[in-house]
Amino acid sequence: RPYQELFASYKYNKVILQHRFRVEERYFKKVVDGDLQSGHNFNFRLRYQISANIPLVKLSSDNPDKALSLGIADEIFVNAGREIVNNILDKNRIIIGPAVQFNKQLTIALSYTHQYSQLATAGSYAHDDIMWLAIRHNLDLSKHRSE
Numbered sequence: 001r002p003y004q005e006l007f008a009s010y011k012y013n014k015v016i017l018q019h020r021f022r023v024e025e026r027y028f029k030k031v032v033d034g035d036l037q038s039g040h041n042f043n044f045r046l047r048y049q050i051s052a053n054i055p056l057v058k059l060s061s062d063n064p065d066k067a068l069s070l071g072i073a074d075e076i077f078v079n080a081g082r083e084i085v086n087n088i089l090d091k092n093r094i095i096i097g098p099a100v101q102f103n104k105q106l107t108i109a110l111s112y113t114h115q116y117s118q119l120a121t122a123g124s125y126a127h128d129d130i131m132w133l134a135i136r137h138n139l140d141l142s143k144h145r146s147e
């Protein structure tokens with residue numbers, strides 16, 4: 001699904017604070033009594049996330065980039081559009097977990113997420129407990145020149 005995003009990052013002492021605002025355009029097949037219909041429904045979903053990355057300890061005296069940190073975040077999802085009636089607040093995610101940065105290119109994180117979701121039926125809610133394993137590998141595809 002297409003989206004647009006604004007992102008801001010700030011550093012306070014060693015803590016990195018990040019804000020992300022995203023607007024998603026969402027298309028859904030129409031369903032009536034469990035049967036797919038022709039056409040689509042369309043709505044926007046607005047997402048705001050605030051997160052903090054807190055360095056805990058350096059893991060190597062030889063490699064200054066190798067470190068353990070703690071990530072904490074809260075993300076709120078809000079639906080907007082003509083078809084949205086009962087589930088304006090789509091969900092809220094609270095995320096916490098450790099991350100190990102091995103070098104500037106590779107970080108592995110294990111996060112616990114508590115997700116609270118409002119379902120399409122009025123007064124129906126879901127609570128989910130989720131574990132995420134994230135592997136972030138930053139590739140530098142630029143050409144480096146020897147000087």
